[in-house]
Amino acid sequence: MAVSMNWFDKLTRTFSSSELDEQFLEPAFLYHDKHLPTLWLLGKTGAGKSTLVQSITGNSDAEIGLGFKPCTQTSEKFGFPTQKPVLQFLDTRGLGEAGYDASEDIKFCGRHGHALIIVMKVGDTQQQEVLHAIRQIKSSQKFKNFLLVHTAAHRVSDLHERNRLVNYNLQQVQDAIGCELPAVTVDFKMPDGGMFGMEELVHELSEMLPVVSVLLKTQQSNDEEVKKFNELQAQVIRYSGVAGVSDLVPGIGLVAVPGIQWKMLREVAESYNTKWDKETFAELIGALGAGIGVRYTLKFGTRQAVKFLPAWGQTVGAASAAVMSFCTTYAIGRVACKYLHHKNHQEEVTDDELRALFHSAFDSVRTVTHQEMGVSAEASGTTMQQDSADLETDSAGENRGGE
Numbered sequence: 001m002a003v004s005m006n007w008f009d010k011l012t013r014t015f016s017s018s019e020l021d022e023q024f025l026e027p028a029f030l031y032h033d034k035h036l037p038t039l040w041l042l043g044k045t046g047a048g049k050s051t052l053v054q055s056i057t058g059n060s061d062a063e064i065g066l067g068f069k070p071c072t073q074t075s076e077k078f079g080f081p082t083q084k085p086v087l088q089f090l091d092t093r094g095l096g097e098a099g100y101d102a103s104e105d106i107k108f109c110g111r112h113g114h115a116l117i118i119v120m121k122v123g124d125t126q127q128q129e130v131l132h133a134i135r136q137i138k139s140s141q142k143f144k145n146f147l148l149v150h151t152a153a154h155r156v157s158d159l160h161e162r163n164r165l166v167n168y169n170l171q172q173v174q175d176a177i178g179c180e181l182p183a184v185t186v187d188f189k190m191p192d193g194g195m196f197g198m199e200e201l202v203h204e205l206s207e208m209l210p211v212v213s214v215l216l217k218t219q220q221s222n223d224e225e226v227k228k229f230n231e232l233q234a235q236v237i238r239y240s241g242v243a244g245v246s247d248l249v250p251g252i253g254l255v256a257v258p259g260i261q262w263k264m265l266r267e268v269a270e271s272y273n274t275k276w277d278k279e280t281f282a283e284l285i286g287a288l289g290a291g292i293g294v295r296y297t298l299k300f301g302t303r304q305a306v307k308f309l310p311a312w313g314q315t316v317g318a319a320s321a322a323v324m325s326f327c328t329t330y331a332i333g334r335v336a337c338k339y340l341h342h343k344n345h346q347e348e349v350t351d352d353e354l355r356a357l358f359h360s361a362f363d364s365v366r367t368v369t370h371q372e373m374g375v376s377a378e379a380s381g382t383t384m385q386q387d388s389a390d391l392e393t394d395s396a397g398e399n400r401g402g403e
Contacts, residue, residue, distance in 0.1 A: 008278040015262040024256040025263070028246035032238070035245070036079065037209050040090045040105070042133060043119030048151035048188065052119060053078060053089050055188045055195060056202070056216065080215075086238045087211055092133070100129065102136045115145035115208035120169050122150045122162060122185065127172060134176040145208040148173050148183040149201065154190055182207075210367040211237065225341040229334065232271055236333035237368075239264035244326035244369065257325045264333055272340040284339050287351040288358060326369040327362045334361035 014020070041049040053059075057080045079085030092105055116137060120127060137143055148170060156162040162185075170183050182204050186197035206213035215234060239260055246256040269276055335358050342349040 008281060011262070015259045020255070020259050024246070025259050028242050028256050028260065032242040032245045033085070036085055036088045037211055038077075038088050038090050038114045039205065039209065039212075040092070040114060040116050041119055042092055042116060042130060042137075044121075044124070044127070044130060047119040047121050047124070048149075049091055049119050051188045052117075052149065052151070052186075053080075055198065056205070057081075081234050084235065084238050086234055086241060087209070087215065100133065102133050106137055106140045106142060114143065115147065115205075116143050117205075118146065118148045118173055120148065120150055120173075121152045122156050123152075123165050125165065125168055125172075127169065131172060131176045134173065138177050146177060146181045147204050147208065148181060150183065150185040151187065152189075153185045153187040153196055214365065214368050225338055228272075228341055229337045232268060232333075232337055235267065235271075236264065236330055236337070237365075239267075239333065240326045240330040240365070240369075243329040244322040247321035247325045257329070261329050261332055264329065265336055268333060268336050269340060272337075272344055274340060274344065280343065284336060284354075287339065287354045288335065289351070289355060323366075323369045327365055330365045331358045331361040334358070 041052065043049050059080065059082065076091050078089045078091070080087050080089070090105070092100075092102070116134075118130065118134065120130070150166050150169065153162060156165060166183070166185055174180055184197055184200045184204055186195070186201050188195050188198075190196055202212065202216050206216070214237060243257045243260045246260065265276060274280075335354050338349060338357055339354060
């Protein structure tokens with residue numbers, strides 16, 4: 001009996017060791033935090049960039065020069081969430097200064113999942129500095145995602161005149177880029193205290209960076225469990241991203257991913273004012289089912305082995321491992337939150353509910369994973385679909401076997 005109960009203590013010691021942190025986990029977290037998906041804000045001072053970030057994130061500290069931190073000689077960045085970010089905004093401070101050169105900022109954003117957000121105030125048609133920077137950015141051929149955001153819409157009350165001014169700036173920007181681009185008109189400070197155009201803005205941002213959709217389109221619900229998960233979602237996404245990037249290096253993920261998932265589970269448990277013990281952890285794993293665990297282990301091991309193969313294995317193999325680890329880590333985090341919530345409230349939650357949630361959570365972040373890992377859907381989409389189908393088949397088989 002002592003031997004069978006000792007597995008949890010062994011697991012805790014293994015994944016809580018300082019050696020594991022230093023060799024595998026810390027480098028993975030550092031790499032992740034240096035390669036966050038980035039929204040580059042380009043616009044004149046006073047165009048509404050700070051207010052845009054504040055309105056999207058709900059963080060009043062997101063003010064250019066305060067919450068933003070220098071990252072190049074001419075730009076500053078703001079991470080969201082502030083403490084453990086999964087997304088960042090870049091603001092170009094040097095825009096409008098004589099001789100501004102966008103090269104360094106282009107290089108910085110080129111290392112990230114990126115999109116260029118051009119911010120112009122309705123009625124301000126003098127945009128020479130912005131247009132010059134846009135041409136330089138376009139010529140770099142590193143950017144495919146552009147969005148024009150017109151701010152302070154209510155300041156031009158006449159709708160016909162407002163549309164004329166918006167279309168004028170849109171045409172200027174399209175001429176500079178050389179193609180059509182999406183545009184939204186917003187107002188973050190309406191006279192009645194409300195906001196205008198936010199839903200369309202979030203939609204367009206989500207099209208360019210899917211992680212925005214997951215972070216900002218939180219599920220509206222009166223369910224206290226869902227509300228609590230909404231608070232923890234960015235935390236779970238961050239751990240998922242770290243698990244994914246650790247898989248981009250052959251061999252590292254085999255050790256790092258379970259350690260990252262264990263750190264996530266411990267941190268999630270602390271948010272519910274509890275700790276894992278042998279019984280609760282075994283109950284969670286048992287609820288998910290052995291089929292999911294075995295299938296994931298086999299798939300994970302195969303991914304790691306493939307990465308050591310030359311050429312194809314170094315690219316597609318690493319990509320497959322990364323997307324699998326991201327999605328699975330997110331799904332585990334989502335299920336753990338539901339399990340702990342009901343456990344704290346002494347409420348029943350069935351194994352079928354937890355398994356169904358695992359699969360839906362896994363599927364919900366597929367698109368985000370391709371963006372976060374920098375992996376094309378063509379290269380790894382088929383593999384991910386097969387992984388999800390296999391996991392679901394295993395779960396269904398267990399249910400039939402238990403009937």
